[in-house]
Every structure is written in structure tokens, then in C-alpha cells.
Amino acid sequence: MNALLIIAHAPLANALRQCALHVFPDCGPHVAAIDVQPNLSPDETLASARIAMDQLVRTPGTKGVLVMTDIFGATPSNVAQKLVDGATSRLITGVNLPMLLRGVSYRHEPLELLVSRAVTGGTQGVMQVAVTAPQNQPKRKHDPNADDHQQ
Numbered sequence: 001m002n003a004l005l006i007i008a009h010a011p012l013a014n015a016l017r018q019c020a021l022h023v024f025p026d027c028g029p030h031v032a033a034i035d036v037q038p039n040l041s042p043d044e045t046l047a048s049a050r051i052a053m054d055q056l057v058r059t060p061g062t063k064g065v066l067v068m069t070d071i072f073g074a075t076p077s078n079v080a081q082k083l084v085d086g087a088t089s090r091l092i093t094g095v096n097l098p099m100l101l102r103g104v105s106y107r108h109e110p111l112e113l114l115v116s117r118a119v120t121g122g123t124q125g126v127m128q129v130a131v132t133a134p135q136n137q138p139k140r141k142h143d144p145n146a147d148d149h150q151q
Helices: 012-023 025-030 042-058 075-083 097-105 111-124
Strands: 002-009 031-036 064-069 089-093
Touching (some): 002 012, 002 097, 012 097, 064 097, 064 111, 097 111
8 A cells, every 4th residue: 555645835735634534534544744834944844754754654554655745846846856766656746635535545556556546636626617507596477486496
């Protein structure tokens, strides 16, 4: 099984982790979060991330770690790039909740496939939704049932 490490600007990382725990209460030992604080240096954040990564790797059954960050080129991503080796750990930027939930759902698959599924989940989770008619429209005089005015 693979573990997931979220590194993002505070408070996003821990908020995403809490969402994952809401949907998958049993994923706690396999999902960690590092909130990048504005008052900490990148080296301090990297030290915290290394500790979190080490704890995930030592979790029984962990084969690899998928690291997810919020924005490419920002501190979380730069820290993660120093953390990831490309063999037993991989990095994805642009984390969103659909990506994370897909990652948690498929964490038992090989790391390469997990990366693909997480990226697909993240991109498919972004869509424009058509605006629907309002549910509480004013009654019209020709309505057969004056009490039923919703579409």
C-alpha cells in the first residue's frame, strides 16, 4: 500500500487531510499533511516534511509515497522536489479534493498507476456546471396546481 503526503500553504494541507478522513476514516495512518507557514523558512518546512515522510515510510505495509502540493514553483512544491526520489516517491502539483480522494481510493495500487489515477481524478474533478432554473419560482396564473410551482 502507498501513503500520501500533502504539502500546501496553510491551512490547505490539513483541511484536505480532514476531508479525506471524513470520507475514508481508516486512511489516517497513510495520509499526512504539512501546512507551510508564512513565518517558517523553506529549510524548516523541509525538515518537517522529512519527518512526516519518514513516519509514512515506517508505517507497516507502506511501499511508496505520493506527495501532493498545491502550486508548482511555490514553497510547498520546492520543498517536495527535494523530498521525492522518483523511485519510491512521486510528486504531483495542483492538489484538489477529487485528486486526493482518488489517491486514497487507489493507494493499494502500484505507485506509477496511483499517480495516473490521482492526476485523472484531479482533472476530471474540474468542470463547468450549467446553471439550473431556480427552485422557488413565482407562481404563474396558468399553473394547474397552484401549490406545485417547482420545475
